[in-house]
Amino acid sequence: MHGSRLRRNLLTALLLGPATAWLVVFLVLPFIAIAVFSVGERAPEGGYQAAFTFAQYANLPARATAFWNTMVLAPVGALACLLVAYPVAYYLALRAPQRWRLILLALVVIPFWTSLLMRTYAWMYVLGGRGIPALLAYIGFEDVRLINTPGAVLLGIVYGYLPLMILPIYVSLERLDRRLLEASADLGATPLSTFLGVTLKLSLPGVMTGFSLVMILLLGEYLIPTLLGGGKVFFIGNALVDLFLQSRNWPFGSAIAITLVLVSVVVLIAANRISTRVSGARRVDLI
Amino acid sequence: MTAVPDIEFRGVTKRYGAVTAVSGIDLAIPPSAFVALLGPSGCGKTTCLRMIGGFEQPSEGQVFIRGQDMAGTPPYRRPVNMVFQQYALFPHLDVEDNVAYGLRQARPRLSSREIASRAGEALEMVRLAGYGRRKIHELSGGQQQRVALARALVNKPAVLLLDEPLAALDKKLRTDMQIELQNLQREIGITFVLVTHDQEEALSMSDFVCVMNGGRIVQLGQPSEIYDEPADLFVADFVGKTNLLSGTVAGHSGDLVEVALADGTVIAARKRTALQQGEAVSVSLRPESLSLGARTDSPFKGIVRNRIFLGSTAEYAIEVKGIGTLLAKADHLIGHGNLFKPGEPVAIGFASGTPLAFAETKNNGANQRVDKHVEIIS
Numbered sequence: 001m002h003g004s005r006l007r008r009n010l011l012t013a014l015l016l017g018p019a020t021a022w023l024v025v026f027l028v029l030p031f032i033a034i035a036v037f038s039v040g041e042r043a044p045e046g047g048y049q050a051a052f053t054f055a056q057y058a059n060l061p062a063r064a065t066a067f068w069n070t071m072v073l074a075p076v077g078a079l080a081c082l083l084v085a086y087p088v089a090y091y092l093a094l095r096a097p098q099r100w101r102l103i104l105l106a107l108v109v110i111p112f113w114t115s116l117l118m119r120t121y122a123w124m125y126v127l128g129g130r131g132i133p134a135l136l137a138y139i140g141f142e143d144v145r146l147i148n149t150p151g152a153v154l155l156g157i158v159y160g161y162l163p164l165m166i167l168p169i170y171v172s173l174e175r176l177d178r179r180l181l182e183a184s185a186d187l188g189a190t191p192l193s194t195f196l197g198v199t200l201k202l203s204l205p206g207v208m209t210g211f212s213l214v215m216i217l218l219l220g221e222y223l224i225p226t227l228l229g230g231g232k233v234f235f236i237g238n239a240l241v242d243l244f245l246q247s248r249n250w251p252f253g254s255a256i257a258i259t260l261v262l263v264s265v266v267v268l269i270a271a272n273r274i275s276t277r278v279s280g281a282r283r284v285d286l287i
Numbered sequence: 288m289t290a291v292p293d294i295e296f297r298g299v300t301k302r303y304g305a306v307t308a309v310s311g312i313d314l315a316i317p318p319s320a321f322v323a324l325l326g327p328s329g330c331g332k333t334t335c336l337r338m339i340g341g342f343e344q345p346s347e348g349q350v351f352i353r354g355q356d357m358a359g360t361p362p363y364r365r366p367v368n369m370v371f372q373q374y375a376l377f378p379h380l381d382v383e384d385n386v387a388y389g390l391r392q393a394r395p396r397l398s399s400r401e402i403a404s405r406a407g408e409a410l411e412m413v414r415l416a417g418y419g420r421r422k423i424h425e426l427s428g429g430q431q432q433r434v435a436l437a438r439a440l441v442n443k444p445a446v447l448l449l450d451e452p453l454a455a456l457d458k459k460l461r462t463d464m465q466i467e468l469q470n471l472q473r474e475i476g477i478t479f480v481l482v483t484h485d486q487e488e489a490l491s492m493s494d495f496v497c498v499m500n501g502g503r504i505v506q507l508g509q510p511s512e513i514y515d516e517p518a519d520l521f522v523a524d525f526v527g528k529t530n531l532l533s534g535t536v537a538g539h540s541g542d543l544v545e546v547a548l549a550d551g552t553v554i555a556a557r558k559r560t561a562l563q564q565g566e567a568v569s570v571s572l573r574p575e576s577l578s579l580g581a582r583t584d585s586p587f588k589g590i591v592r593n594r595i596f597l598g599s600t601a602e603y604a605i606e607v608k609g610i611g612t613l614l615a616k617a618d619h620l621i622g623h624g625n626l627f628k629p630g631e632p633v634a635i636g637f638a639s640g641t642p643l644a645f646a647e648t649k650n651n652g653a654n655q656r657v658d659k660h661v662e663i664i665s
Contacts (some may be wrong), residue, residue: 179373186362
C-alpha cells in the first residue's frame with residue numbers, strides 16, 4: 001500500500017518535472033533576474049551593476065508618454081477587436097450552418113499560421129501608396145492617406161489579434177444552452193432583451209478571456225504601430241527594445257517590465273471579477 | 288360546448304425537409320383542461336407543443352390560442368408559458384430573478400414592488416418561499432422543477448405547456464410531483480398541456496389523453512377510455528401492458544367475433560375495428576384480466592416461467608404451448624393466498640372483461656373531426 005503510493009507520487013513528479021523545469025528556467029529565474037535588475041544601477045559601460053535603489057522606479061515618469069500611449073492603445077485596441085470579433089463569433093456559434101462551421105472556424109485560424117510580421121508587411125503594401133490609395137485615385141479620390149495613421153494601426157491590431165478574441169467568445173457562445181434563449185422568448189423577452197439579458201451575459205467569460213488576452217499582448221506590442229503607424233508614437237514595447245538593446249540601461253528597462261507585469265496582473269484579476277459577478281460562472285477559462 | 292377552445296389546431300402539418308413530423312392534425316382543447324399528448328419518441332407530440340409555444344411554425348394549417356390565429360406571432364407575444372425539459376433555468380440569475388424574469392419583460396413596466404410581491408407569491412405557491420436568493424445550481428432537481436413552474440405560472444398564462452417535465456426526476460419524486468401538478472392545475476384553473484412518453488404519467492395526471500403516433504392523433508379520450516377501449520392495435524400495445532395474440536376470425540356473433548388462435552383454441556373477443564371472416568387479427572388480453580388457478584374450463588394451460596413479486600400483486604410469465612408467453616397479474620393476497628412457483632403448471636382463465644380484437648393492419652385513418660374532439664372533451 002505504502003509502496004504503491006510512493007510509486008504514484010514518483011510518477012506524478014516525473015510527469016510534472018519537465019514542465020516545472022522549463023517554467024523555472026525560462027520564466028521564474030528570468031523574472032527574478034529582472035526583479036533584481038530593477039533595483040540595481042546601470043553600469044558605466046551599460047548593463048547592470050549591483051545596488052539596492054528604487055531610483056529606476058522613481059524615474060518611470062521619464063517614460064510617461066510611452067506608458068500613456070500603451071495604456072490607450074491596449075484597451076482601445078482590445079475593444080476594437082472585441083467589437084469586430086463578437087458578431088463573427090456569434091454568427092459562427094449560433095447562426096452558421098452546422099456543416100460549414102468547422103470550415104469557417106478554420107478560416108479564422110489559418111492566417112495565424114503565417115508570421116505576424118509577414119502579414120503586417122502585407123498590410124503596409126495594401127495601405128501604402130501603391131495599394132488601396134492607388135485604387136481610390138483611379139476612381140477619382142486623390143490623395144487618400146491610409147498608412148502611417150492611427151486608423152492603420154487600429155486596423156493592423158484588429159487584424160492581427162482577431163482570432164485570439166474570436167475563439168474564446170465562440171467557445172462560450174457554442175456552450176450556451178439554446179433552450180435558455182427559447183425560455184427567454186417564452187417569458188416575453190424580445191430578441192434584443194434576450195441578447196442583452198441572456199446571450200451577452202452568459203458569454204461574458206469568453207469576452208473577458210479574449211479581452212484580457214488581447215489587452216495583455218497589446219501591452220507589449222510595438223511592431224504593428226512601428227510598421228503601420230510610421231514609428232512616430234512610442235510605446236512601452238519600443239522603450240524596452242531601446243533600453244535593453246540600444247542604450248543598454250537594463251535596470252530601468254527591468255523596472256518598466258516589472259511595472260508592466262503588475263499592470264497585466266491587475267487587468268486579469270479585474271476581468272475575472274467582472275465576468276464572475278455578471279455571468280454567475282465560478283471561474284474564467286483562459287482558453 | 289360553445290366556449291372558445293384554449294388551443295385549437297386546424298389541419299396542422301409540420302414538415303422538416305422530406306420528413307413529416309406532424310400530419311394534418313385537428314384538435315381542440317377547451318378551457319381548464321389537463322391534456323396529455325402521449326406517444327413514443329418521434330410521434331410529433333413535442334412538435335405540437337412547440338407550435339403552440341411559437342418555436343415552430345406549421346407548414347400547413349393554423350394554430351389558434353383562445354380564438355386568435357397565431358400565424359406569425361413570435362413566442363414572446365403569445366399568452367402561453369412553457370416548462371422546458373430539464374427546465375432551462377437561467378444559471379446566471381438566482382431563484383427570485385428567474386421567477387421575475389417574465390414580469391420584468393412586461394410592457395408597460397411593472398413596479399419593482401409588484402414584481403417582488405408576485406414573484407414571492409409564485410414561490411410560495413410551489414412551496415419555495417425563502418429560497419429566492421439561492422443560486423440555481425444549489426437546488427435539487429425537484430426544487431429546480433418547481434422554480435421552472437413558478438417562473439412560467441407567475442406570468443398568468445392562458446395555457447401552461449409542459450415538455451416532459453418529470454423525466455429528470457427519480458421515481459418517488461415523480462409521483463409526488465404528479466399529484467402536485469394535478470392540484471396546481473385545479474387550483475389555478477388554467478389549461479395544462481403535458482407532453483410525455485410515459486403512459487402511466489399521462490393516464491394518472493390528465494383529464495384527457497391524446498395518443499399520437501407517426502405524426503397523427505390515434506385516439507383522444509379520458510384515461511379510462513384509452514385504457515379500456517383502445518382505438519387500435521397501437522394504442523392497445525402502447526398504453527399499459529397487454530398480451531397480444533395472433534389469430535384469424537372464425538365467426539361473428541353480434542359485437543363479438545370468434546378468433547381461432549395459433550394453437551387452435553377459439554376465444555370470443557369484442558371487435559374494435561370492422562373485421563372480415565378469415566381476417567388476421569390480434570387479440571389483446573390485459574394481464575390483470577387473466578386469472579390463474581386449477582380450473583378445468585380454462586382456455587389455456589401453461590407453466591410458470593417467471594415471477595415478479597410486486598407487493599400487493601405478482602406478475603407471472605406463463606408459457607403456453609402453441610401460443611407463447613403470457614403475462615398475468617394476480618392479486619395473490621385476496622385471490623389464492625399463496626404464490627405460484629416457477630415450473631408449476633397453471634390454468635389461465637378470464638377474470639374480468641372481454642378480450643379485444645384488432646385488425647392486424649394498423650388503422651391510420653384515426654383523424655377525427657374537431658367538433659367530435661370538443662364533444663369528447665366537454
